Amino acid sequence: MAEKCFKYVIIGGGVSAGYAAREFEKQGVNPNELAIISKEAVAPYERPALSKGYMLPEGAARLPGFHVCVGSGGERLSPEWYTEKGITLILSTEIVKADLASKSLTSAACETFKYEVLIIATGSTVLRLEDFGIEGADAKNIFYLREIHDADKLVEAIKNKKNGNALVVGGGYIGLELSAALRINNYDVSMVYPEPWCMPRLFTADMAAFYEGYYKKKGVNIVKGTVAAGFVKGDSGEVKEVKLKNGNMVPADIVVVGVGAKPLINLFKGQVEEEKGGIKTDVFFKTSVDNVYAIGDVATFPMKMYGDVRRVEHVDHSRKSAEQAVKAIFASKQGKEIEAYHYLPYFYSRSFDLSWQFFGDNVGETVVFGNRDPTSEKPKFGTYWVKDGKVMGAFLESGTPEENQAICKVAKVQPPAPSLESLASEGLGFATKI
Numbered sequence: 284m285a286e287k288c289f290k291y292v293i294i295g296g297g298v299s300a301g302y303a304a305r306e307f308e309k310q311g312v313n314p315n316e317l318a319i320i321s322k323e324a325v326a327p328y329e330r331p332a333l334s335k336g337y338m339l340p341e342g343a344a345r346l347p348g349f350h351v352c353v354g355s356g357g358e359r360l361s362p363e364w365y366t367e368k369g370i371t372l373i374l375s376t377e378i379v380k381a382d383l384a385s386k387s388l389t390s391a392a393c394e395t396f397k398y399e400v401l402i403i404a405t406g407s408t409v410l411r412l413e414d415f416g417i418e419g420a421d422a423k424n425i426f427y428l429r430e431i432h433d434a435d436k437l438v439e440a441i442k443n444k445k446n447g448n449a450l451v452v453g454g455g456y457i458g459l460e461l462s463a464a465l466r467i468n469n470y471d472v473s474m475v476y477p478e479p480w481c482m483p484r485l486f487t488a489d490m491a492a493f494y495e496g497y498y499k500k501k502g503v504n505i506v507k508g509t510v511a512a513g514f515v516k517g518d519s520g521e522v523k524e525v526k527l528k529n530g531n532m533v534p535a536d537i538v539v540v541g542v543g544a545k546p547l548i549n550l551f552k553g554q555v556e557e558e559k560g561g562i563k564t565d566v567f568f569k570t571s572v573d574n575v576y577a578i579g580d581v582a583t584f585p586m587k588m589y590g591d592v593r594r595v596e597h598v599d600h601s602r603k604s605a606e607q608a609v610k611a612i613f614a615s616k617q618g619k620e621i622e623a624y625h626y627l628p629y630f631y632s633r634s635f636d637l638s639w640q641f642f643g644d645n646v647g648e649t650v651v652f653g654n655r656d657p658t659s660e661k662p663k664f665g666t667y668w669v670k671d672g673k674v675m676g677a678f679l680e681s682g683t684p685e686e687n688q689a690i691c692k693v694a695k696v697q698p699p700a701p702s703l704e705s706l707a708s709e710g711l712g713f714a715t716k717i
C-alpha cells in the first residue's frame with residue numbers, strides 16, 4: 284500500500300489533538316502539512332461531555348454540538364473546519380506500530396504514514412474488570428465509558444432497559460457522574476466501591492459525606508467498603524445479578540464500570556523514555572526522542588509549581604499541553620524560545636444540580652467551610668488545603684464564575700494561611716480578598 288507523508292502527524296484524535304490542530308492553524312501551518320490519525324470515527328470532541336450532557340434523557344448533547352474547542356469557550360472545529368484549513372483528518376484508523384527510528388507509523392489496515400515531527404496524543408484507556416479476573420465480567424450489558432462509541436452503546440442500553448436497575452462499579456468522578464445520569468434516566472441505581480468514601484483521591488471524608496448524602500437524597504443507593512466479585516448471567520448472556528464481596532446480591536439490568544484508566548503508551552515501549560507510567564517530556568512536551576512530542580494524558584512533565592514531575596488526566600491540561608507543544612515546535616523552527624509550561628492543576632465535575640471546581644494541590648491539612656448539608660436548598664461549601672503555612676489547594680462546590688476565579692487565584696498565589704480556625708470562619712471571604 285502506498286505510503287503517505289506529512290510534515291506533522293498527531294496520533295490520536297481526542298481533546299489534545301483538537302486543541303493542537305487549532306494552535307497549528309494559528310501558527311500558520313501550510314495546507315497538507317498536518318495529519319491527525321484517530322481510531323475514532325469522528326473529529327476531536329470535548330470528551331467530558333460523554334458522562335454529562337450526552338447521557339441526558341432530553342436535550343442531550345450530540346455531535347457536532349461539542350466538537351473542540353467549545354469546552355473552553357472557543358470556536359467549534361467541525362469536520363469541515365479541518366478540510367478548509369488543509370488539515371488531514373484520518374479517522375477510523377488505528378495505528379498498530381510506531382517506529383520512531385524510521386519515523387513511520389503503520390495502521391491496522393497496513394497503511395504507512397511517514398512524518399517529520401510526531402505528536403503522541405493517544406490518551407488513556409479504561410481499566411476493565413476482565414483484567415482483574417472477575418467471574419462473568421465479559422457479560423454483554425457491562426459498559427465502560429471512554430469514547431463516543433462506548434457512550435452510544437450505553438445510551439442505547441439505557442433506552443432498552445427503561446426504568447430498570449443499574450449498578451455502577453467505582454466511586455470516582457466517572458462513577459459519580461454516571462450514577463447521577465442513570466438516576467436522571469429513572470433507573471434504580473446502586474453504586475459500589477471499596478473505599479470508605481467516594482473520590483478518595485481528592486475528597487476528604489467531610490467533603491465526601493456531602494456528596495454521598497446528596498446522592499442518597501436523590502435515591503442512589505451507595506454500598507461502600509466492598510467490590511463486585513462476580514456477575515451472574517441469564518440465558519441471554521446478560522448480567523442479571525451482581526455478587527458483591529460482602530456476600531450481598533444486587534439486581535442489575537445495566538452495569539457501568541468506572542474503575543480507572545491507564546495511558547496508552549504501549550506503541551512506544553522501549554523507544555522513548557518513560558516516567559511515572561507516562562512518556563517523559565520536558566516543559567515543552569518534547570520527549571527523549573528528537574522531533575517527538577507527547578501531550579495530554581500520556582505525558583509525564585515537570586510541574587514547575589510543585590518542583591516535581593506528574594502525569595495529569597484532566598481536560599484542562601490536555602488542552603494547554605497541546606498548545607504549548609505546538610507553540611514550541613514553531614518557536615524552535617524560528618530559533619526562538621517560549622516560556623516553560625507553568626501549569627496550575629484544575630479539575631471539575633458536574634452531576635445532578637451540583638458543580639465543583641478544584642485548583643492546586645490537595646496536600647497537607649484541610650479546612651472545610653460553608654454549608655455542606657445535603658438536605659438544604661442551596662448547599663455551597665469549599666475546602667482549603669494548607670501545607671507549610673501556605674494555602675496550596677482550593678475546592679468550591681456551587682461557586683459563581685467569580686468565586687471560582689477567586690479560589691483559582693488562591694491556588695496560584697499560595698498565600699500564607701492564617702490559623703485553620705480563621706480559615707474556616709473566613710471561608711470564601713479569604714479567597715475573595717486575595
Ligand SMILES: Cc1cc2nc3c(=O)[nH]c(=O)nc-3n(C[C@H](O)[C@H](O)[C@H](O)COP(=O)(O)OP(=O)(O)OC[C@H]3O[C@@H](n4cnc5c(N)ncnc54)[C@H](O)[C@@H]3O)c2cc1C
Pocket residue numbers: 294295296297298299300320321322323330331332333334376377378379404405406407428429430457547550578579580581595596597598599601629630631632633
Ligand atoms: C467520560 C469522561 C469524562 C471526563 N470528564 C472530565 C471532567 O469532567 N473534567 C476533566 O478535567 N477531565 C475529564 N475527563 C478526562 C479528559 O477527558 C482527558 O483527560 C482528556 O480527554 C485527555 O485528552 P487526550 O487528548 O490526552 O486523550 P483523549 O481525549 O482520550 O484522546 C485520545 C485519542 O487517541 C485515540 N487513539 C488512541 N490510541 C490510538 C491509536 N493507536 N491509533 C489511533 N488513535 C488512537 C483515541 O481513540 C482518542 O481519540 C473525562 C474523561 C472521560 C473518558
